[in-house]
Amino acid sequence: MKKIYLSSPHMSDEGFEMQYIKEAFDTNWIAPLGANVDGFEKEMAALIDVRAAASLISGTSALHMALKAAGVDKGDIVFCQSLTFSGSANPIIYQNATPVFIDSDYETWNMNPDLLEEAFKKYPGAKAVIAVHLYGLAADMDRIAGICRKHNAVLIEDAAESLGTKYSRKLRHKV
Ligand SMILES: Cc1ncc(COP(=O)(O)O)c(C=O)c1O
Incomplete structure (x- = not known):
């Protein structure tokens, strides 16, 4: 049976995370914000059916x-x-x-x-x-x-x- 851990992060088998980290460095979108955060907020708002979502650090x-x-x-x-x-x-x-x-x-x-x-x-x-x-x-x-x-x-x-x-x-x- 596959365990789901309470707090350790889950990474995709496909390696999407490393790909996006590399892309952020390659395009110099490290700070302040960029397409990934904007996209994340939009997708999150749509998923939970609210007008807007704001990403915070924690x-x-x-x-x-x-x-x-x-x-x-x-x-x-x-x-x-x-x-x-x-x-x-x-x-x-x-x-x-x-x-x-x-x-x-x-x-x-x-x-x-x-x-x-x-x-x-x-x-x-x-x-x-x-x-x-x-x-x-x-x-x-x-x-x-x-x-x-x-x-x-x-x-x-x-x-x-x-x-x-x-x-x-x-x-x-x-x-
Ligand atoms: C129920 C609950 N509230 C708040 C937090 C705080 O989140 P963070 O560690 O990102 O500040 C956590 C973190 O695990 C949590 O489990």
């Missing part, structure tokens, strides 16, 4: 940007699921905000919506929620999104591990 920086866009700042409370990679929570600290961790759901392994609802009782002014789709398993987005709407909190999806994951028949890879 998942952590994408989440950091999302928090800034959500207006999360010093002293704000941000709910984040507890079972995840540290990169889901680190950007909360970069914004000098306070992470409050929400435990997992038995079914999805991701944020438990009942516990999220409980947490809003304790911290009604929480500014944002970071839900993660861990190991390719989608979080219970219908319920989580409903709770966020009710409490006027910005919902950020950490989809670093969910390229190709579907929820309600829709692809789920937005950050």
